[in-house]
Amino acid sequence: MLGLIQDRPLLISSLIEYSGLNHGDVEIVSRTVEGPIHRTNYRNINLRAKKLAQALTKLGAKLGDRIGTVAWNGYRHMEIYFGVSGMGAVCHTINPRLFPEQIAYIVNHAEDKYLFVDLTFVPLLEALQEQFEKVEGIVIMTDEAHMPETTLKNVICYETLVEAEEGDYDWPQFDEMTASSLCYTSGTTGNPKGVLYANRSTVLHSFCVCANDGLGVSSGDSILAVVPMFHANAWGLPYAAAMSGAKMVLPGAAMDGASLYELMEAEKVTLSAGVPTIWMMLLGYVKENKLKFSTMDRTVIGGSAAPRSMIETFINDYGVNVIHAWGMTETSPIGTTGNLLKKHADLPEDEKIDIRIKQGRLVYGVELKITGDNGEELPRDGVAFGDIKVRGPWITKGYFKGEGGEVLDDDGWFTTGDVGTIDPDGYMQITDRSKDVIKSGGEWISSIDVENEALGCPGIVEAAVIAVPHPKWDERPLVIAVKEKGHPVSRDDVIKHLENSLAKWQLPDDVVFVDELPHTATGKLLKTKLRDEFKDYKLPTT
Ligand code: AMP
Numbered sequence: 001m002l003g004l005i006q007d008r009p010l011l012i013s014s015l016i017e018y019s020g021l022n023h024g025d026v027e028i029v030s031r032t033v034e035g036p037i038h039r040t041n042y043r044n045i046n047l048r049a050k051k052l053a054q055a056l057t058k059l060g061a062k063l064g065d066r067i068g069t070v071a072w073n074g075y076r077h078m079e080i081y082f083g084v085s086g087m088g089a090v091c092h093t094i095n096p097r098l099f100p101e102q103i104a105y106i107v108n109h110a111e112d113k114y115l116f117v118d119l120t121f122v123p124l125l126e127a128l129q130e131q132f133e134k135v136e137g138i139v140i141m142t143d144e145a146h147m148p149e150t151t152l153k154n155v156i157c158y159e160t161l162v163e164a165e166e167g168d169y170d171w172p173q174f175d176e177m178t179a180s181s182l183c184y185t186s187g188t189t190g191n192p193k194g195v196l197y198a199n200r201s202t203v204l205h206s207f208c209v210c211a212n213d214g215l216g217v218s219s220g221d222s223i224l225a226v227v228p229m230f231h232a233n234a235w236g237l238p239y240a241a242a243m244s245g246a247k248m249v250l251p252g253a254a255m256d257g258a259s260l261y262e263l264m265e266a267e268k269v270t271l272s273a274g275v276p277t278i279w280m281m282l283l284g285y286v287k288e289n290k291l292k293f294s295t296m297d298r299t300v301i302g303g304s305a306a307p308r309s310m311i312e313t314f315i316n317d318y319g320v321n322v323i324h325a326w327g328m329t330e331t332s333p334i335g336t337t338g339n340l341l342k343k344h345a346d347l348p349e350d351e352k353i354d355i356r357i358k359q360g361r362l363v364y365g366v367e368l369k370i371t372g373d374n375g376e377e378l379p380r381d382g383v384a385f386g387d388i389k390v391r392g393p394w395i396t397k398g399y400f401k402g403e404g405g406e407v408l409d410d411d412g413w414f415t416t417g418d419v420g421t422i423d424p425d426g427y428m429q430i431t432d433r434s435k436d437v438i439k440s441g442g443e444w445i446s447s448i449d450v451e452n453e454a455l456g457c458p459g460i461v462e463a464a465v466i467a468v469p470h471p472k473w474d475e476r477p478l479v480i481a482v483k484e485k486g487h488p489v490s491r492d493d494v495i496k497h498l499e500n501s502l503a504k505w506q507l508p509d510d511v512v513f514v515d516e517l518p519h520t521a522t523g524k525l526l527k528t529k530l531r532d533e534f535k536d537y538k539l540p541t542t
Pocket of ligand 1 (some may be wrong): 185234301302303304305306324325326330333359416417431433475522
């Protein structure tokens, strides 16, 4: 027997329609590429998203067509998020930091019909346009006054396109499983693969982001989304903000400490989200200028492991709570979030940090397990570690156009490529990416553990740990680190510091200093490049 409850589809358009009607005057504040701060609100975003849907329909875009964006976080990007998905087309966010040939590849693979581009990236598309196979036109996200001289063909001005419509439009109703957005993972090998989200998965994921034990997004928040809208839908924040009527603050191209801090203070930001590299810059700026955060309540750190020292600084020096979250493009992306439990309230601060450096707890909607070499499930004791597998209504079941083949096992689990532990309270801790683990004499050394500890050494700003071949032990760890400017920290200082927390066999065999470390297009350490650069490195122990 089926229940007698209305079967309304979970559509992305319902999010913006809700906030347009019920939080109409809540602001969306953007630092624009053209320069000034721009202010709009949910009523206008909903109206202009509808106008955009009308305009795209006139341009021939239909249900399921892919519409690409190459853009920073800004209000027009938000209008495209809702306008494109709302009309039943697919918003394909493109990471402009990818290699140009990868961008051409994914535009063609996605068969993007139109591309929306910020002024910054017009030259990038000019250089690539001859390679585009299906693109019918390029919309430059500005007004007539700022339209650039360009060699791009079939160019349209965003403001002219949108403002030609009157916005009298009812969001169409369709199957909630209809594809809504597409995001390619920037794998370190092979071609990027597309994760295709659905309206339903996006709405369910938004409930999780808004839940108290998720990221707790509510109408009381002012959210600074530093995580780019081209990286796993800015961790779902634009949708969750619309679901709750939270104020959104979008930083555009200015990611430096001074610009972010200025926005945080001016817009009374309560919640921010980004990768550790961004927070490192921000904290550096705040410390150097002896500043404080006056409204920031919590910050979400994810994408890479949040170092212990960073969590301590936010909490102890600035009174900002840290939510350490883990996820992947393939998981929409929230998989686990790092909230403490009631029973942790009276723990000594140090032990609370021990919990916070884990990648967070399971939230309802995501199932997680760890398996050993033969696929057997390992105990949830916080000690046994194995391959992390995940399952749930916002987890991918296959890449766009079947790239990469079958990705689920017979029971529907997706293998994440991460290795870690789960404890009895459901806290997951990543010990490594499976390909980054250092296998030394039959034991595994977690490169993330060593990196975290190295970052706690005075004078070290960033550190990567990789495996270097060793004749006796197979592999041994090498630390490659960046020093604080002018700091005298030496190889021996780092090793001495690590002796405090690591077992002897886990200590790196050497420490090398470099001016900077390579990163992927989403800000993660690019260890494949380091492994390649240091493959012939002679450790002093060989
Ligand atoms: P992406 O799809 O680009 O977001 O990358 C996902 C990968 O980033 C995961 O599989 C992890 O390896 C890594 N990652 C994400 N969040 C964390 C975290 N909090 N700690 C450690 N690694 C993380």
